[in-house]
Amino acid sequence: xxxxxxxxxxxxxxxxxxxxxxxxxxxxxNVKMAMNPFCEIAVEQAxxxxxxxxxxxxxxxxxxxxxxxxxxxxxxAMGADRxxxxxxxTTLEPLAIAKMIKAVAEKESADLVILGKQAIxxxxxxxxxxxxxxxxxxxxxxxxxxxxxxxxxxxxxxIDAGLEKLQITSPAVVTTDLRLNEPRYAxxxxxxxxxxxxxxxxTPEQLGVDISNRIEVLQVTEPPTRDAGVMVSSAAELVDKLxxxxxxx
Amino acid sequence: MNIxxxxxxxxxxxxxxxxxxxxxxxxxxxxxxxxxxGQDCAGVADAAAKIAGVSKVWVCDCATYAHEITENTAAxxxxxxxxxxxxxxxxxxxxxxxxxxxxxxPYVAALCDVQSISDISEVVDADTFVRPIYAGNAxxxxxxxxxxxxxxxxxxxxxxxxxxxxDQSTDQNKWAEIESIDDAGATNWVQFIEQSLSPxxxxxxxxxxxxxxxxxxxxxxxxxxxxxxxxxQLGGAVGASRAAVDAGFVPNDYQxxxxxxxxxxxxxxxxxxxGAIQHLAGMKDSKVIVAINNDEEAPIFQVADYGWNEDLFxxxxxxxxxxxx
Ligand SMILES: Cc1cc2nc3c(=O)[nH]c(=O)nc-3n(C[C@H](O)[C@H](O)[C@H](O)COP(=O)(O)OP(=O)(O)OC[C@H]3O[C@@H](n4cnc5c(N)ncnc54)[C@H](O)[C@@H]3O)c2cc1C
Numbered sequence: 001x002x003x004x005x006x007x008x009x010x011x012x013x014x015x016x017x018x019x020x021x022x023x024x025x026x027x028x029x030n031v032k033m034a035m036n037p038f039c040e041i042a043v044e045q046a047x048x049x050x051x052x053x054x055x056x057x058x059x060x061x062x063x064x065x066x067x068x069x070x071x072x073x074x075x076x077a078m079g080a081d082r083x084x085x086x087x088x089x090t091t092l093e094p095l096a097i098a099k100m101i102k103a104v105a106e107k108e109s110a111d112l113v114i115l116g117k118q119a120i121x122x123x124x125x126x127x128x129x130x131x132x133x134x135x136x137x138x139x140x141x142x143x144x145x146x147x148x149x150x151x152x153x154x155x156x157x158x159i160d161a162g163l164e165k166l167q168i169t170s171p172a173v174v175t176t177d178l179r180l181n182e183p184r185y186a187x188x189x190x191x192x193x194x195x196x197x198x199x200x201x202x203t204p205e206q207l208g209v210d211i212s213n214r215i216e217v218l219q220v221t222e223p224p225t226r227d228a229g230v231m232v233s234s235a236a237e238l239v240d241k242l243x244x245x246x247x248x249x
Numbered sequence: 250m251n252i253x254x255x256x257x258x259x260x261x262x263x264x265x266x267x268x269x270x271x272x273x274x275x276x277x278x279x280x281x282x283x284x285x286x287g288q289d290c291a292g293v294a295d296a297a298a299k300i301a302g303v304s305k306v307w308v309c310d311c312a313t314y315a316h317e318i319t320e321n322t323a324a325x326x327x328x329x330x331x332x333x334x335x336x337x338x339x340x341x342x343x344x345x346x347x348x349x350x351x352x353x354x355p356y357v358a359a360l361c362d363v364q365s366i367s368d369i370s371e372v373v374d375a376d377t378f379v380r381p382i383y384a385g386n387a388x389x390x391x392x393x394x395x396x397x398x399x400x401x402x403x404x405x406x407x408x409x410x411x412x413x414x415x416d417q418s419t420d421q422n423k424w425a426e427i428e429s430i431d432d433a434g435a436t437n438w439v440q441f442i443e444q445s446l447s448p449x450x451x452x453x454x455x456x457x458x459x460x461x462x463x464x465x466x467x468x469x470x471x472x473x474x475x476x477x478x479x480x481x482q483l484g485g486a487v488g489a490s491r492a493a494v495d496a497g498f499v500p501n502d503y504q505x506x507x508x509x510x511x512x513x514x515x516x517x518x519x520x521x522x523x524g525a526i527q528h529l530a531g532m533k534d535s536k537v538i539v540a541i542n543n544d545e546e547a548p549i550f551q552v553a554d555y556g557w558n559e560d561l562f563x564x565x566x567x568x569x570x571x572x573x574x
Contacts, residue, residue, distance in 0.1 A: 011383070013527070016386070016526065017383045017386045017387065019386075019387050026382075026383060026386075026387055038508075093364050094355065094364065094365075095358070095359060095362075095363075095364045096364075098359060117508075118508060120383070120384065120507065120508075120527075121382065121383055122382050123367065123368065123381065123382055123383070123384070123507065124355075124367050125351050125355070125367055125368075126355035126358075126365060126367060127355075129319070129352055129353075129355035129356040129359065130355050130356065130358065130359035131359075132320075132356065133323065133355075133356045133357075133358075133359035133360045134359050134360075137438070138320070138436070138438035138439050139319055139320065139352070139356065139439075141319065141348075141351075141352040142348060142352070144501065154442075157348075158348070158501045158502075159348045159349075159444075159502070160347050160348045160349070160455075160502055160510065161259075161444070161446045161447070161502060162444060162445050162446035162447045162500060162501075162502050163444065163445045163446075163500075163501065164441075164443075164444045164445075165442035165443050165444070165445075166318075166439055166440065166441060166442055167439075167440040167442055168438055168439050168440075169437075169438045169439075172438075177501070177508075178491065178494075178495065178508060179494070179495065179501060214363075214364040214393065214394050214395055215364055215366065215391050215392070215393050215394070215395075216391065216392045216393075216394070217389055217390070217391050218377070218390045218391065218392055219389075219390040220382070220387050220388070220389050220390070221387065221388050221390070222386075222387065222388075223381065223385055223386065223387065223388050226533060226538075226551075226552045228550060228551045228552070228553065228556075229538075229553055229554035229555055229556065230554075230555060230556070231550075231555075231556045231557070231558060232555055232556070232557050233557070233558075233559075234567070235564070235567035235568045235570065235571035236571055238539065238555060238557060238568065238571075239568070239571045239572060241555055242516065242537070242539070242555070246516075246536075246537045246554065246555075248459075248515045248516040248536065248537045249459070249483060249516065249572075
């Protein structure tokens with residue numbers, strides 16, 4: 001089996017983002033970037049399936065500007081075999097990304113595509129579902145467990161009410177939730193090795209995908225802030241404030 | 250303009266999130282219809298027909314929809330958007346931004362070659378919406394050029410629509426008509442095995458009036474009954490930080506935050522939670538926030554209306570005793 005793992009380069013989860021003064025977006029210049037945490041979980045799961053003997057090859061794909069190759073290298077340093085970079089400066093929407101991943105998945109004959117459930121920048125939570133829909137392959141969203149079996153994959157999903165188990169056929173598309181695994185750190189020798197692993201470069205045009213935007217961002221603003229309140233020092237004081245000042249109990 | 254709201258339910262009860270979604274749909278302006286896809290779900294369809302502002306309920310009562318399978322529900326919605334039923338089609342399809350809606354809406358959107366919009370927190374007009382990005386650290390106002398807008402709705406940002414089901418005396422003439430609709434076939438790719446749901450006597454987390462959440466500071470799952478007792482005294486639900494879920498103190502469905510559930514109760518108590526931005530993303534729209542933490546520098550105090558710098562194992566029992574008085 002071949003596994004394709006689409007990954008996204010995002011502002012590091014530990015950075016506090018700032019809205020640009022011209023309200024066109026958030027400040028990204030000179031900000032630390034990293035692989036989206038859910039994508040790291042996806043890479044880790046692909047590697048575990050390969051290590052368990054279920055897959056022969058793990059391919060990382062990322063769409064965006066040249067710098068995305070750094071993110072692909074992160075995946076290669078974790079242990080993936082090779083990369084595909086879809087090179088474009090255009091801001092991409094999930095549907096366009098899904099269409100490009102579909103083109104790559106078909107070219108590579110990938111049996112399983114593992115994506116993060118959401119990217120922590122746009123918080124869209126869309127690409128995996130869209131990919132499954134346009135590829136007409138079964139979707140396993142928000143998984144916390146996956147096992148290869150005779151009929152395909154046995155998956156456990158994290159849903160609002162608890163956990164859900166499904167059996168899905170192969171080939172399939174799945175998206176990762178936080179509890180699926182804890183991603184490994186790349187060792188120094190593996191970081192060195194990753195520099196030699198191949199990354200193919202393609203363009204949206206070569207993949208035959210129209211990436212023009214359908215959603216226009218009109219304005220990006222700061223949310224209203226909350227002011228710090230007061231400190232209390234006893235249960236009696238807290239209950240009194242909640243009853244008589246805030247009137248919430 | 251017709252707006253189709255996809256009902257979230259468990260075949261017995263309509264999830265309150267559906268009522269918030271109907272309110273958002275009403276703000277778009279147009280006729281609001283509700284789709285109930287399920288099995289033996291007539292009671293849910295009846296409840297949907299009584300929601301204020303709903304003019305029609307489509308019900309598809311079929312074994313295919315006994316359990317929510319994204320592929321099956323999506324195919325049904327696609328057929329309706331394309332004009333099955335009264336053949337008029339829809340300008341908007343909306344569902345709550347729960348795991349149900351978040352999985353479903355992008356899937357249907359892609360089937361229809363539409364770029365959907367996730368987690369809207371404001372309706373500006375029929376094409377323009379506001380949504381939080383970067384864990385709520387920025388708000389993005391976006392305009393869609395799609396013929397059909399497909400949206401998930403941040404339920405905490407919209408009031409519950411009036412739900413007449415509590416008041417049986419309400420004028421029956423005002424209830425929406427209920428019409429059945431044919432199913433759209435079942436996928437054979439996906440087989441439902443089982444659900445293990447966290448049983449709870451308490452109110453549902455995302456719609457509870459009071460939420461008591463515990464973090465890593467709780468130290469173990471065995472200590473959570475402390476918070477459960479407090480929640481029961483306040484008529485609330487129990488939530489948690491990601492750290493508490495990852496450590497196995499409580500199940501995944503307790504997680505509040507950027508990548509968990511979003512809550513906005515009247516009262517949110519954060520106990521032994523530091524206040525990471527990813528956690529704040531899920532609770533900072535609460536009306537009143539109380540933080541109990543033994544680290545006076547904890548960032549949670551910066552958003553709390555009432556902070557108590559105390560060991561939680563001292564503070565929580567004291568609070569329980571005070572509430573008992
Ligand atoms: C991709 C991604 C997604 C994430 N999504 C979420 C999410 O949805 N929700 C979420 O919550 N987090 C999320 N996080 C994690 C988040 O960054 C924090 O790590 C997490 O919220 C920390 O949980 P905590 O506050 O319980 O633990 P800690 O940060 O360890 O804080 C524990 C707190 O307990 C206090 N404490 C300890 N002992 C006591 C005591 N005896 N009495 C009183 N106070 C005590 C400490 O002072 C401390 O402030 C996400 C992170 C990433 C990278």
